[in-house]
Amino acid sequence: MPNGRETSHRTRRNLLAAGLGTLVSCAAPRSILVHEHIFVDFAGAEIASPSRYNRDEVFATAKPKLDAIKKLGCIRLLECTPNFLGRDPILLARLSQSTGVDIWTNTGLYAANRYRHLPAYAKVESALELSRRWISEWRNGIDGTKPRFIRIGVNEAPLGEWDRKLVEAAAITSQETGLTIASHTGRGAAPEQVEILRKLKFPLEKFVWVHAQNEKNHKIHEDVARAGAWVEFDGIGPKSLDWHKQCVEHMAKAGLLHKVLISQDTGWWHVGEPNGGSYRDYDPIYKDFMPLINKNWWQQLLWDNPNRAF
Numbered sequence: 252m253p254n255g256r257e258t259s260h261r262t263r264r265n266l267l268a269a270g271l272g273t274l275v276s277c278a279a280p281r282s283i284l285v286h287e288h289i290f291v292d293f294a295g296a297e298i299a300s301p302s303r304y305n306r307d308e309v310f311a312t313a314k315p316k317l318d319a320i321k322k323l324g325c326i327r328l329l330e331c332t333p334n335f336l337g338r339d340p341i342l343l344a345r346l347s348q349s350t351g352v353d354i355w356t357n358t359g360l361y362a363a364n365r366y367r368h369l370p371a372y373a374k375v376e377s378a379l380e381l382s383r384r385w386i387s388e389w390r391n392g393i394d395g396t397k398p399r400f401i402r403i404g405v406n407e408a409p410l411g412e413w414d415r416k417l418v419e420a421a422a423i424t425s426q427e428t429g430l431t432i433a434s435h436t437g438r439g440a441a442p443e444q445v446e447i448l449r450k451l452k453f454p455l456e457k458f459v460w461v462h463a464q465n466e467k468n469h470k471i472h473e474d475v476a477r478a479g480a481w482v483e484f485d486g487i488g489p490k491s492l493d494w495h496k497q498c499v500e501h502m503a504k505a506g507l508l509h510k511v512l513i514s515q516d517t518g519w520w521h522v523g524e525p526n527g528g529s530y531r532d533y534d535p536i537y538k539d540f541m542p543l544i545n546k547n548w549w550q551q552l553l554w555d556n557p558n559r560a561f
């Protein structure tokens with residue numbers, strides 16, 4: 252049995268811990284960033300490779316930026332760089348371990364940017380064959396890390412054969428693995444993807460329309476959200492605060508805030524540039540954007556919705 256002195260010590264310690272807990276949670280509510288990048292290589296599928304950069308250099312530059320958002324409450328970051336564009340699960344695992352931010356990687360392929368990031372096999376294989384590759388990455392991991400979402404990219408409407416094939420492959424993969432699809436969507440191509448997925452009887456709550464901010468017609472944001480898909484407004488930054496605020500407020504007014512995701516789509520180490528070029532910070536969303544919107548929406552946009560979507 253503890254003596255009186257120990258009890259009072261423990262009580263004081265517990266009170267202190269409880270007080271600190273409240274303080275920490277007030278100052279930094281927990282959050283998830285659903286679309287950022289640590290490393291991207293735009294050289295093309297034939298050229299991009301880990302031999303083009305030094306992991307230690309990228310690590311040293313990325314770490315303080317991740318430490319900064321960890322202090323602001325960031326628990327998890329979805330690293331959205333697809334395969335053949337610099338996806339590097341070894342680097343991400345190292346950063347996760349050292350910063351305490353849970354960094355997720357992805358499976359899938361990117362047809363956007365006129366197919367220059369598609370490997371040759373993706374052009375000839377069927378949707379089913381591609382899905383087998385992605386499902387295998389999920390089963391066996393990629394360099395020791397399991398992908399936690401499906402990342403594809405499609406060009407502007409009307410979608411080409413290869414774009415449509417990736418959407419179908421993603422749907423098959425999602426049905427097998429339960430992973431959510433986040434699709435980088437070229438101009439006007441959201442309704443077409445929704446149509447493809449509907450024909451496959453795919454549950455649209457497992458589909459994220461990435462880059463919805465490029466669509467200026469709020470009616471289409473509403474339609475896609477009402478169909479059940481997630482509408483993600485990316486690219487929050489100093490020049491876009493008004494537009495992003497308007498998008499979020501419009502969706503809230505339409506009763507659709509529960510289908511909205513937001514991101515900066517920022518960061519990253521630029522291959523071939525000294526010190527990784529203009530690697531931007533991940534904290535403006537916390538410092539510049541969130542204070543502009545209704546405080547009651549914070550938890551929904553940065554925690555509840557990301558958790559439900561992925």
Ligand SMILES: [Zn+2]
Binds near residue numbers: 331
């Ligand atoms: Zn991105």
